[in-house]
Amino acid sequence: MMELGFLARTREVENRVDTLQPALQPALATFEAVVLPHLDAAYNLARWLARNEQDAEDVVQEAYLRAFRFFDGYRGGDGKAWVLEIVRNTYRSWLRRQSRYASAEPFDEMAHSGDFQVYTQEDAMTSDEERSRLRSCLEKLPEEFREVLVLRELEEMSYREISETSGLAIGTVMSRLSRARKRLEQCVRRYQREAAR
Amino acid sequence: MNCVPDRIEAYIDDELDAGERLALERHLATCAECSSTHTRLLEQKIAIKAAAPYYAAPPELRESIRTALQRAAVAESRPAAQAAFWRPLAIAASLLLVVSIGWNVRSLATARPPSNFVESLLDDHIRSLLAGHLVDVPSSDQHTVKPWFAGKLEFSPDVKNLDAEGFPLVGGRIEYIAGTRVAALVYRHRLHVINVFTWPAESSQAGPAQVSQHGYHVLHWTSGAMTYWAVSDVAMADLELLRKLYLDSSAQ
Ligand SMILES: [Zn+2]
Numbered sequence: 001m002m003e004l005g006f007l008a009r010t011r012e013v014e015n016r017v018d019t020l021q022p023a024l025q026p027a028l029a030t031f032e033a034v035v036l037p038h039l040d041a042a043y044n045l046a047r048w049l050a051r052n053e054q055d056a057e058d059v060v061q062e063a064y065l066r067a068f069r070f071f072d073g074y075r076g077g078d079g080k081a082w083v084l085e086i087v088r089n090t091y092r093s094w095l096r097r098q099s100r101y102a103s104a105e106p107f108d109e110m111a112h113s114g115d116f117q118v119y120t121q122e123d124a125m126t127s128d129e130e131r132s133r134l135r136s137c138l139e140k141l142p143e144e145f146r147e148v149l150v151l152r153e154l155e156e157m158s159y160r161e162i163s164e165t166s167g168l169a170i171g172t173v174m175s176r177l178s179r180a181r182k183r184l185e186q187c188v189r190r191y192q193r194e195a196a197r
Numbered sequence: 198m199n200c201v202p203d204r205i206e207a208y209i210d211d212e213l214d215a216g217e218r219l220a221l222e223r224h225l226a227t228c229a230e231c232s233s234t235h236t237r238l239l240e241q242k243i244a245i246k247a248a249a250p251y252y253a254a255p256p257e258l259r260e261s262i263r264t265a266l267q268r269a270a271v272a273e274s275r276p277a278a279q280a281a282f283w284r285p286l287a288i289a290a291s292l293l294l295v296v297s298i299g300w301n302v303r304s305l306a307t308a309r310p311p312s313n314f315v316e317s318l319l320d321d322h323i324r325s326l327l328a329g330h331l332v333d334v335p336s337s338d339q340h341t342v343k344p345w346f347a348g349k350l351e352f353s354p355d356v357k358n359l360d361a362e363g364f365p366l367v368g369g370r371i372e373y374i375a376g377t378r379v380a381a382l383v384y385r386h387r388l389h390v391i392n393v394f395t396w397p398a399e400s401s402q403a404g405p406a407q408v409s410q411h412g413y414h415v416l417h418w419t420s421g422a423m424t425y426w427a428v429s430d431v432a433m434a435d436l437e438l439l440r441k442l443y444l445d446s447s448a449q
Contacts, residue, residue, distance in 0.1 A: 039262070044252045057255070065269060089316070138248070154245075174206070184245075
């Protein structure tokens, strides 16, 4: 009985999907012009989130198909923020599929805060070794922090653009960015202390 | 001007207007502490750019996306061919993808996007139907369903049997929502399925009381120490009734 209702509902969804989709063939050229230029940004974000190439490629491929199928929902404006929002959501839903029943700690903004420690000019990173330390610290940051830092420092997006991409309020973007920087610095200093021993 | 550390970050991120910038620069010139914070932040910014690789898309990904888009465009222009396009994917997965992204993008046209949180509720509801994974503990008896959650969750959900009121209990399962393990209580109402996601209330989980999209409805309420999110394709009025039944039976 439930199956019957469910099949009927599935068909209903399919019908709705059909009515959602006008002929998209002529839209392909426009889509490619608006969205393909942001492929590097899309891959960079996915690669930093997933932290490996194969998963990043899968996420971006799925995100681009999603973006194309619903390009009629795009209302102009910042194409990059639009694409990255889809990449981000695709990644999240991919992640949910991967770790459906895995236990994980909920993300707690406050638990991840920390204070800057004073450090001097001599600490400034110069060598290859220091660069690789910072990179590994960045990779180990909690995803929520890694994401805002990548969007800000690598994609050079404004707070407003990061807010559009992430769905976070601008104030949250700012505080998260600030905590991310503190966390990153703490991690680098930990490495430095270990190296000095 | 007093010391305002967060303005220094806004400054290095180029988020200040001309007046604010000038005021801050004047302050930096006279305040050793803020000046050193500024130097440190700037050095970190430079270090990140120097150390963090920018991963450009591999050429073969670009090619495979173009090919997939061409195929999708052809399939879209010939509705009859849609089945062929979707064949490589599980039908369930594709429908899910379509519905969940429809939800996403539609929202761009409206004032503000729905939270990823509401989206994930909807995703989970639809997936539970499509993947045939409705319940881990199939039972219409709340005295079977409630103990089943013990040991699997850190809280004990309030499971109610509302059969007499037209909402028979189907069972329960564990869901994973917004980074938390929650209880999903499954009810039936006529031929429809209702997922009620519940966990201990947190003020940070405050959200819209009700959302409707694509024929799906989400209704939120709290009761005692618990928060509830009911998701279904039944009419919103039916979800309202379910909420009322929940609240009434708790009040007794
Ligand atoms: Zn100062």
